[in-house]
Amino acid sequence: MVPRGPHRITGVPRSVPVAPACAAALLAVALTACGSGAHGTLGGFGVGDPFFPKAGNGGYDVTHYGLTLAYDPRTSRLSGTAAVTARATQDLSAFDLDLRGLDVQSVTVGDHSARWERAGQELTVRPRGGLDDGETFRVTVRYSGVPEPITDPDGSREGWLRTADGALALGEPTGSMAWFPGNHHPSDKASYDLAVTVPQGLRAVSNGELTGERTKAGRTTYTWHTAEPMASYVATLAVGRYDITRTATPAGLPVYVAVDPAKAAASKEALAQIPKVMEWAEYNFGPYPFSSTGAIVDRDADAEYALETQNRPVFPGVPDTETLVHELAHQWFGNSVTPKTWRDMWLNEGFATYAEWLWDEDHGGDSAQKTFDALYDHGDDTYEDLWDFPPARPTSAAHISDSAVYQRGAMVLHRIRQTVGDDTFYDIVQGWAAAHRHGNADTDDFTAYVEKKAPGEDFSGIWEEWLYGDGKPAKD
Known part of the structure; x- marks a missing residue:
């Protein structure tokens, strides 16, 4: 994502009703008490994220989303069926899915109807007879309604954004629950x-590969397949009029670009750089982790920021080269x-x-x-919040996209490079991307990896002063 904070135009925050945690807890207790024969416990509503504690759900792991959707911009109505395949990680008498707004018509688990309740963003499902630890199951939710944007803690809008000729779905950090139920x-x-x-x-343009396009009775169905694991916050759906270009990188990687016709001429030169950027990125970061690349370019007013949606980032208006590099680098890192x-x-x-x-x-x-030195000496002239908090310790959900995260995060990487030299640094960058390919990692994983790759170096000062320390660190 391009920087938020002072660089991001935000809309007027909207109030979004959310049921208090106590209400969800009471609902969970009620569901546990009802119905004989159910075994196990409730999956948690929320995984306890330090900044978004209600995001995600406990008790299961999703392996696949099968979404069948229909959208008509004239009515702004979305109808959908979500078939979510998952594996229980404990005995479950009930589990939750995240879904904001939208009306649920039915829920089934396997071949059987399931009882369900709504409380805020929580859709609580009670499968008949419960689920065993390790059991693979499919929950199917039929739903419809007029999806709405979500205002996140920094005041920006995500979720389902209506555009002049369709809609654009953006998910960071929690917006995907505005258009499909999930974890x-x-x-x-x-x-x-x-x-x-x-x-x-x-x-209709999405992530992964376009596997089908069929028109019947005045409506066209597009099918998309994403084989590699994807976090829901980088899932996207863009509906509208687009000019499509299909090319390839020098290595043969497919490049699929969708551009709003109003931006086609102006963005041609910028988007022609994608193969060059990808070749450079693979040389520096290691093998590309996905099956295709590209971009989605909408009009400037359609979104407030660029986002690293998987396979093909979304850009509101013509991207400059730095933004293009930034979002394509996210395909490895993020x-x-x-x-x-x-x-x-x-x-x-x-990164x-x-x-x-x-x-x-x-x-x-x-x-x-030179960039590091200028940022250290004069960065707070441009980024007023540069030294407000260390990159690994944002102060709240409203600040996870502040310049302290972006710019000071980059400064941490440069300090590592200064310490170990270029050869070891690029070994670290490429090895990190390979070691956690298609997985998840945290800051402790990263610092441990760096120390393992450069065992003779002392990184304590970098961690204590640059990564976790408050205020402006000493330069030397």
């Missing part, structure tokens, strides 16, 4: 299949290596920001050292 926390990644039906003349909690956001944004520095260094711009 919406980055720690639970899954594969995806989407079948999306829209009025003929519109396109999308493939995904944080265990939202506290570890710097592992996404620090993507440092990728911008490296690109400049390699393409006739300032060296990373």
Whole structure:
């Protein structure tokens, strides 16, 4: 994602009703008490994320989402069936899915109807007879309604954003629950299949690979398949009129680009850089972790920020080169290596920001050292909050996208590079991406990995002063 905070235009925050935790707890107790023969316990509503404690759910692990959707921009109505395949990680008498707004028509687990209740963003499901620890199950939810945006703690809008000719779904950090039910926390990644039906003349663009396109009776259905694990916050769906370009990188990686016709001419030169950026990124970060790349370019007013949606990032308007590099670097750092909690956001944004520095260094711009020095000496002139908190310790959910996370995160990486030298540094960067490919990791995992790769070095000062320390660290 491009930096939020002072660089992000935000809308007027909207109040979003959320049931208090005590109400959800009372509901859980009530569900446990009802119905004879159920065994096990309730899966947790929320995984206890330090900044978004209600996000995600306990007691199961999702392996696959099968979404069948229909959307008509004329009515703004979305109807869907979500078939969620998961494995129970404990005996379960009930479990929760995250779903904001939208009306639920029915819920089944396997071949049987299931009892369900709503409380805020929680859809609590009680399967007939319960589920055994280790059991694989499929819960199918039929739902519909007019999906709405979600205002997150920094005031920005995500979720389901209506556009001039359709809609754009963006999920960071919790917006995906606005358009499909699921386990919406980055720690639970899954594969995806989407079948999306829209009025003929519109396109539906998503992650992964386009596997089908069929028009019948004035409506077109697009099917998309994402084989690699994906966190729901980088799942996307763009509905509207798009010009489509299919090319490939020099290595043969498919490049699928969807551009709003109003931006097609202006974005042509910028998007033509994708193969070059990808070739450079693979050289520096290691093998690309996904089956295709590309971009979705909408109009400037359609979103407030660019986002690293998997396979093809979303850009509101024509991206500059730095933004393009930033979001494509996220495919390694954030999308493939995904944080265990939202506290570890710097592992996404620090790497993507440092990728911008490296690109400049390699393409006739300032060296990373010069960028680091300028940021240290004068950075607070541009980023007023630069030294407000250390990158690994954001103060609240409202600040996980502040410049302290992005810029100071990049500074941590540069301090590591200064300490170990270029050869070992790039071994660390590529090894980190490989060791946690398609997985999750946190800051402790990263610091342990760095120390393992450079056993003769002392990193205590970097960790204590730059990664976790308050205030402006000493430069030397």
